Amino acid sequence: MISMALLELVDLHVEVGGREILRGINLAVNHGEIHVLFGPNGSGKSTLINAIAGNPMVRVTRGKIIFKGKDVTGLPTYERVKMGLGVAFQHPPKIRGVRLGELLQKMASKLAKERDVAKVASAVNMQGYLDREVNVGFSGGEMKRSELLQLLVQSPDFVLLDEPDSGVDIENLAVVANAINQLCEANVKPSMRVKSALLVTHMGHMLKYISADRAHVLFNGKIACSGRPDEILKQIMEHGFERCAECLQKREEA
Amino acid sequence: MRLEELRRKAREALAKPPAVGPDLDVSTFRLEAEKPREGLGGEVLERARMVGLEPSERDRAGTYLQLDHYALIEKAAAGGLEVMSISKALESYDWLADYYWRAVGVDSDKFTALAELKRTEGYFMRAKRGVKVDFPVQACLLIKTPKIAQNVHNIIVVEEDAELHVITGCATSKAAEGLHIGVSEFYVKRGGRLTFTMIHGWSEGIDVRPRTGVVVEEDASFTNIYVNLNPVKTFQSMPRVLLQGRNAKANLTSVIAASGKSFFDVGGAVYLKAEETGAEIVSRVVAKDEAEVVSRGLIAAERDRVKGHLECRGIILSPTSAVVAIPELEARARDVELSHEAAVGRIAEEEIYYLATRGFSEEEATSIIIRGFMDVDVKGLPPMLVAQIRRALDLTAKSL
Ligand SMILES: Nc1ncnc2c1ncn2[C@@H]1O[C@H](COP(=O)(O)OP(=O)(O)OP(=O)(O)O)[C@@H](O)[C@H]1O
Numbered sequence: 001m002i003s004m005a006l007l008e009l010v011d012l013h014v015e016v017g018g019r020e021i022l023r024g025i026n027l028a029v030n031h032g033e034i035h036v037l038f039g040p041n042g043s044g045k046s047t048l049i050n051a052i053a054g055n056p057m058v059r060v061t062r063g064k065i066i067f068k069g070k071d072v073t074g075l076p077t078y079e080r081v082k083m084g085l086g087v088a089f090q091h092p093p094k095i096r097g098v099r100l101g102e103l104l105q106k107m108a109s110k111l112a113k114e115r116d117v118a119k120v121a122s123a124v125n126m127q128g129y130l131d132r133e134v135n136v137g138f139s140g141g142e143m144k145r146s147e148l149l150q151l152l153v154q155s156p157d158f159v160l161l162d163e164p165d166s167g168v169d170i171e172n173l174a175v176v177a178n179a180i181n182q183l184c185e186a187n188v189k190p191s192m193r194v195k196s197a198l199l200v201t202h203m204g205h206m207l208k209y210i211s212a213d214r215a216h217v218l219f220n221g222k223i224a225c226s227g228r229p230d231e232i233l234k235q236i237m238e239h240g241f242e243r244c245a246e247c248l249q250k251r252e253e254a
Numbered sequence: 255m256r257l258e259e260l261r262r263k264a265r266e267a268l269a270k271p272p273a274v275g276p277d278l279d280v281s282t283f284r285l286e287a288e289k290p291r292e293g294l295g296g297e298v299l300e301r302a303r304m305v306g307l308e309p310s311e312r313d314r315a316g317t318y319l320q321l322d323h324y325a326l327i328e329k330a331a332a333g334g335l336e337v338m339s340i341s342k343a344l345e346s347y348d349w350l351a352d353y354y355w356r357a358v359g360v361d362s363d364k365f366t367a368l369a370e371l372k373r374t375e376g377y378f379m380r381a382k383r384g385v386k387v388d389f390p391v392q393a394c395l396l397i398k399t400p401k402i403a404q405n406v407h408n409i410i411v412v413e414e415d416a417e418l419h420v421i422t423g424c425a426t427s428k429a430a431e432g433l434h435i436g437v438s439e440f441y442v443k444r445g446g447r448l449t450f451t452m453i454h455g456w457s458e459g460i461d462v463r464p465r466t467g468v469v470v471e472e473d474a475s476f477t478n479i480y481v482n483l484n485p486v487k488t489f490q491s492m493p494r495v496l497l498q499g500r501n502a503k504a505n506l507t508s509v510i511a512a513s514g515k516s517f518f519d520v521g522g523a524v525y526l527k528a529e530e531t532g533a534e535i536v537s538r539v540v541a542k543d544e545a546e547v548v549s550r551g552l553i554a555a556e557r558d559r560v561k562g563h564l565e566c567r568g569i570i571l572s573p574t575s576a577v578v579a580i581p582e583l584e585a586r587a588r589d590v591e592l593s594h595e596a597a598v599g600r601i602a603e604e605e606i607y608y609l610a611t612r613g614f615s616e617e618e619a620t621s622i623i624i625r626g627f628m629d630v631d632v633k634g635l636p637p638m639l640v641a642q643i644r645r646a647l648d649l650t651a652k653s654l
């Protein structure tokens with residue numbers, strides 16, 4: 001059977017620093033879908049993103065990552081990126097001495113894509129930052145916008161967004177959401193959309209601007225619960241993550 | 255009288271090993287070189303371009319060009335500026351004796367001694383009182399004949415309230431062997447400003463021993479930018495800057511890309527000898543292959559209300575290369591502010607990963623990070639020099 005999913009995780013087990021953080025993740029994201037990933041601090045959301053992107057700091061001990069129908073579990077990051085993966089970091093590192101504009105130009109020329117970097121930058125209110133060193137002295141919100149700016153230049157088919165809304169003020173939240181919608185082709189008819197996203201967030205605000213298709217709760221190294229984003233969010237708000245754990249327990253007992 | 259005394263001291267120091275860095279048997283180098291028949295050309299010219307020589311002399315306030323032991327061009331193209339060979343200058347100006355071997359001791363070691371006893375030219379530059387020379391003056395010292403010792407003595411005088419920007423390049427043809435001794439004495443008078451950018455493109459067979467002394471008077475400033483592009487055999491240099499007058503400032507910045515079997519012992523020492531003086535020493539070192547770099551820095555505070563900061567960062571690219579950082583701070587007064595930071599290590603994996611998510615291979619990411627690492631602050635230099643330095647650094651990052 002040919003998988004329809006753009007990204008598929010099969011029984012994924014992941015270790016960080018010798019500790020097992022993810023214990024059997026199964027997840028499929030289809031073309032044109034936006035999935036939201038909730039979960040308490042330390043539950044392994046960033047670890048999951050790292051595993052999908054191929055960060056050498058995390059180790060897949062079991063299971064598979066299938067992207068565009070191909071098993072990419074052992075592939076280096078930049079090969080996955082060449083295939084159309086993109087990542088917005090929760091905590092991007094400083095790249096000293098490298099200007100943001102310079103990096104964007106290098107990315108564009110590597111992709112052999114015509115990009116009006118200045119224009120893309122102004123779409124995320126970052127036009128004044130092209131001469132700044134990448135992530136050096138950026139405020140929390142600037143850092144998030146810079147991540148999205150880089151993704152907009154890359155324009156990948158599948159974006160991993162690790163808390164793009166954390167620390168972003170109300171006005172900029174709309175800017176960030178706009179950028180995400182642009183990345184996910186929100187203006188295209190749903191049936192025609194091909195680009196997808198996995199979005200990690202702690203806040204419901206974001207979901208007012210973005211129409212997500214599905215949400216999952218990561219708890220105790222597993223997807224404890226999946227469903228409609230608004231319903232899942234409501235559950236978490238009312239009962240906390242504990243309730244999700246119970247849900248998982250019930251399923252495991254069954 | 256004084257000259258005889260200098261020569262006597264030099265003779266006595268001819269066997270004196272250097273205070274730091276590897277010793278050399280100077281007798282293995284030839285002290286004579288034939289006067290070159292044709293001018294510059296071929297590979298040497300190419301290398302000269304690489305270290306900043308603008309052969310057309312466009313946008314340059316003056317040019318001094320020396321090949322082996324001979325001055326080929328000595329020209330000043332701006333009012334209030336003088337550029338000439340040191341021999342001509344010493345003949346022309348009796349007062350130059352007051353600047354000759356005053357900032358560097360003739361008996362410091364065998365190299366200074368040899369530079370006095372077997373001097374093979376060097377340049378003299380002078381910006382007259384109040385003159386601001388906008389375009390940089392270029393100096394280029396080249397070695398073409400194998401196995402020679404090029405022993406130059408340079409003097410730069412920036413008079414009261416004058417401003418001078420100098421870019422000097424030193425290069426050899428790739429295959430050359432030899433010794434380069436460069437004695438440099440710089441004097442920046444009250445309110446004056448000197449920026450000195452040096453780009454080196456040596457080769458694997460060359461031993462290099464610059465001996466630099468700088469005296470900076472009240473309200474004057476000295477900026478030294480040093481960029482090394484190519485491997486050498488051995489290199490040892492520790493410019494000594496004396497901030498003599500109140501509110502004198504010094505900034506020493508160096509970028510060393512060491513590859514092959516190069517050995518570098520490179521640093522700078524600034525002595526804060528007057529109140530309200532300030533110094534900053536910044537060094538960036540990248541070592542690969544079997545190269546070894548000793549990176550030194552010394553700031554000595556001898557008066558109150560002075561400030562100094564020393565920063566040394568190193569990247570190690572291979573397990574057989576070495577970086578040794580030796581930052582030193584000396585406080586001999588109470589009201590001083592001295593600090594240093596040093597960090598040596600490999601490139602952070604997190605940064606490589608970050609750039610990988612932007613589509614760059616490990617090799618490409620490494621080169622981007624190294625280029626960024628070498629991107630030192632060159633504020634206060636004329637734009638064309640900044641561009642020149644950028645080009646040199648681009649070349650270096652690519653070659654690593
Ligand atoms: N290098 C490491 N060594 C040991 N443990 C690590 C390492 N890196 C991460 N961890 C641990 O892995 C767990 C999952 O971390 P992760 O960053 O994936 O959580 P998260 O769900 O993204 O949390 P947050 O909401 O705070 O961003 C945490 O307990 C964290 O401390």
Ligand SMILES: [Mg+2]
Binds near residue numbers: 045046047090162
């Ligand atoms: Mg996280």
